[in-house]
Amino acid sequence: MEKEISIDSEFITLGQFLKLAELIDSGGMAKWFLSEYEVFVNGEQDQRRGRKLRTGDSVEIPNIGSFTIC
Structure with missing residues (x-):
């Protein structure tokens, strides 16, 4: 099941996302x-906590879940 994470700004970092998603x-x-x-961002593995995530980006973490930034 894919979960949606709402943001109020232009972007959030991958580190901020992990906290918002309560991981x-x-x-x-x-x-x-x-x-x-x-951690896969838009299908590519990424481990940079400063990676900028914008509306429409997807994050997948095997055995944990799939998320969409909205």
Whole structure:
């Protein structure tokens, strides 16, 4: 099941996304999460917590879920 994550600005970072999606408790955990899990942004693996996500982007984390930025 795909979940939608709403943003109020032009973009959010991958680290901010992880917190909004309630996958981590604090921004400091982003680096650890990205080193432990494969994260795919628009079908390409990406582990940069500063990666900018915009409306329409999709994020998939195997065994956790699929998300769409809206």
